Amino acid sequence: MSPLSTRQPIILPGLLFVAMLAPLLIPVGAEAMMVLLTLMGGLGWGIQRLRSQQGLDWRREDSYMAVALASIVLLQFVSVAWSQWPKQSAASALKHVHFLVWPLLVWVLSRAKDSQRWMERGLLAVMSLTVLWMLLPTKIGWVGGQFEAAAQNPSVMGKIVAVFGLWGMVLAAGMLRPAGVAPLSMRWRAVMALVWGLGLLLLVAADRRIELALYVLLSMAFIMLRLFKRGQLRLVLSMACAVGLLIGVALSFQADRFVKAGHEVRQYFSASQPSLQDYNTSLGQRMEMYHIAVQAIQEKPWLGWGAGARAHYLKQYAHFPEQMFERTHLHSQYLQTLVDVGVLGAFLACAALILAWRVSVVQLWRNGEQELAMLFAILYSVHMLSGVFNPAFSQGLSNSFFVTMVAILWSIHRQQRPLTAE
Numbered sequence: 001m002s003p004l005s006t007r008q009p010i011i012l013p014g015l016l017f018v019a020m021l022a023p024l025l026i027p028v029g030a031e032a033m034m035v036l037l038t039l040m041g042g043l044g045w046g047i048q049r050l051r052s053q054q055g056l057d058w059r060r061e062d063s064y065m066a067v068a069l070a071s072i073v074l075l076q077f078v079s080v081a082w083s084q085w086p087k088q089s090a091a092s093a094l095k096h097v098h099f100l101v102w103p104l105l106v107w108v109l110s111r112a113k114d115s116q117r118w119m120e121r122g123l124l125a126v127m128s129l130t131v132l133w134m135l136l137p138t139k140i141g142w143v144g145g146q147f148e149a150a151a152q153n154p155s156v157m158g159k160i161v162a163v164f165g166l167w168g169m170v171l172a173a174g175m176l177r178p179a180g181v182a183p184l185s186m187r188w189r190a191v192m193a194l195v196w197g198l199g200l201l202l203l204v205a206a207d208r209r210i211e212l213a214l215y216v217l218l219s220m221a222f223i224m225l226r227l228f229k230r231g232q233l234r235l236v237l238s239m240a241c242a243v244g245l246l247i248g249v250a251l252s253f254q255a256d257r258f259v260k261a262g263h264e265v266r267q268y269f270s271a272s273q274p275s276l277q278d279y280n281t282s283l284g285q286r287m288e289m290y291h292i293a294v295q296a297i298q299e300k301p302w303l304g305w306g307a308g309a310r311a312h313y314l315k316q317y318a319h320f321p322e323q324m325f326e327r328t329h330l331h332s333q334y335l336q337t338l339v340d341v342g343v344l345g346a347f348l349a350c351a352a353l354i355l356a357w358r359v360s361v362v363q364l365w366r367n368g369e370q371e372l373a374m375l376f377a378i379l380y381s382v383h384m385l386s387g388v389f390n391p392a393f394s395q396g397l398s399n400s401f402f403v404t405m406v407a408i409l410w411s412i413h414r415q416q417r418p419l420t421a422e
Contacts (some may be wrong), residue, residue, distance in 0.1 A: 016115050019408075020110055020122025023401050024130055024161050026363040030400040034098060034105070037404075041104030042109070061359050062103070065410065068356040069099040069403065072393065076307040079341050083306020085313060091310025095396040098403045105407035116181055119408060120171060124191060126197040130161070134205055155390045156398045157204060158211030159382050165199020165406060166218055173226050187366045209264070210265050214385050216379055219243075225374075265371055274281040287406075293318045295337035299340075300361050304342035314339075329394045333387030336394055356380075360406070364413060373414050379405050 019037070022029030029167035076093035109115060173190040177183050184192070196219070203212040288311075295317035296305060305314075311330055315321040330336045337346050357380065365373040383392040383402055393399055 016109075016112055016118040017122045017125070017406070020119055020164075021126050021129070022025045023397075024126055025402075030397055030405055031098075031405060034101070034400045034404055037108050038101045038104050041101075041108035045107055047057045054285065054304075056349075061363070063108070064355055065230065065406075066103050068352040068359070069102050069406070071348065071352040073097055073099045075341055075345055079304065079307040082303055083308075085306060085308065088310070088313075089307040091318060092154070092394070096399055098396065098399045102403055102407055106414070109407055109411035112411075115413055116177075116183075116415075120188075120192070122169055123171075123195055125196050127164060127168070127202070129163075130202060131198055134202065134421065138369060154206060154208060155187050155211070155386065156395060156401070158206060158208035159386055159392075159398065159400055160205075161199050161202045161208075162215045162218075165202075165215065165310065166197050166222070166382075167375060168195030169219060169222060170371050170378075173222075174198065175372075176369070177356055210381070210386050210389055214382055220373060220379060222378075277370075288319060289330045290332060291319070292333060293330045293332065293339050297335070297338045302342045303343055304338065304345060305342050307340045308372050309336075309339045329391040331390060333384075333392040333394065336391060358369065360410070360413075369413060372409060375409055376406075379409070 019033050025075075025180060073093060073096040076089075076096050080086050080089040080093060112118075118422050169192070171184060173410040174189065185339070200212075203215055208316075218325075272357045292314050296309070296314045309330075311318075330339060334346075335347055341349070357377075360376040361373045361380070364376065379402070384396075386392055391398070393402070
């Protein structure tokens with residue numbers, strides 16, 4: 001079947017530039033931009049249906065991706081049926097409704113003229129402006145140790161910076177271009193390398209340990225894979241040493257935080273039951289949430305407690321119920337999923353992830369679109385690996401960024417044939 005038509009663009013290229021800026025620089029910008037693009041997609045699709053019965057050129061691979069993403073929110077809504085807190089479960093399900101509008105996002109993005117160029121410019125702009133934002137002598141900047149823009153949560157901000165920075169690295173390495181899109185010049189590739197460096201700077205300055213570690217590991221994996229594929233083994237070794245040195249310097253700025261984290265975890269497990277002092281630390285509170293989650297899973301292992309279960313709803317499993325803190329999540333996407341929808345629901349969620357990985361990573365790699373496959377793998381990895389210690393899909397803003405990025409990369413894939421090498 002023929003790819004989506006781009007002969008009649010229905011949105012201005014500048015809107016894509018703003019779409020890249022929105023997640024970091026505008027409060028709840030990612031969700032607002034998703035609503036706007038969804039409305040435009042629905043309106044444009046409806047007009048097309050009135051003019052022609054052909055409608056959207058839908059493919060089997062599109063259906064697989066749509067089913068994989070939609071199953072996430074449908075699973076949340078189904079769990080409301082057995083939840084002890086139906087209002088909270090329904091509210092949690094609504095935070096995942098973003099996954100249902102993915103087809104409309106793909107439709108409108110695929111009709112944007114010069115979309116890839118504008119998104120690349122947006123990458124540079126958002127990282128540069130965020131560095132300037134960091135230097136502002138206000139509570140908004142990181143001088144005060146905070147970042148209160150759209151992220152509303154530093155972990156969400158960290159995921160956004162990591163994905164954008166690693167995208168810049170893929171571009172700097174020489175991403176293949178669709179026909180009609182001019183190759184990046186060496187100057188622009190150097191600029192995109194700067195985007196990667198800005199991402200590293202931002203994660204170091206923001207004290208984001210998990211995202212920084214992921215950024216480092218994924219950067220090294222990408223560089224080694226790229227050079228090894230080209231047979232440049234000596235350069236692989238040289239680059240590994242250079243990157244290792246750079247990364248060592250970056251990690252040294254947070255060495256004390258890693259040491260402190262290890263100490264807090266050891267203190268929590270030093271006795272048969274943690275003391276109140278061990279409990280009232282950053283990692284101690286996380287360990288307590290994990291303890292509560294494990295106990296709750298053992299109580300209802302198959303279907304779980306219903307979407308949106310919170311630690312303070314499960315006080316009966318806490319070591320110090322009277323000192324219970326109220327958190328919006330259990331600080332682990334995997335434990336949160338098992339508590340919410342049980343083993344059966346987690347199995348379905350894993351099946352959806354495997355389906356999405358197969359369609360957007362494995363299949364694209366086999367089709368010769370290795371760079372896009374890497375970008376999809378990076379996007380999934382950043383969210384899923386950070387989900388070990390943070391919620392990856394329990395916040396509406398994080399979900400909107402993830403779904404929008406999947407739509408952006410998918411729309412590039414739909415326009416990616418034939419390819420031209422740089």
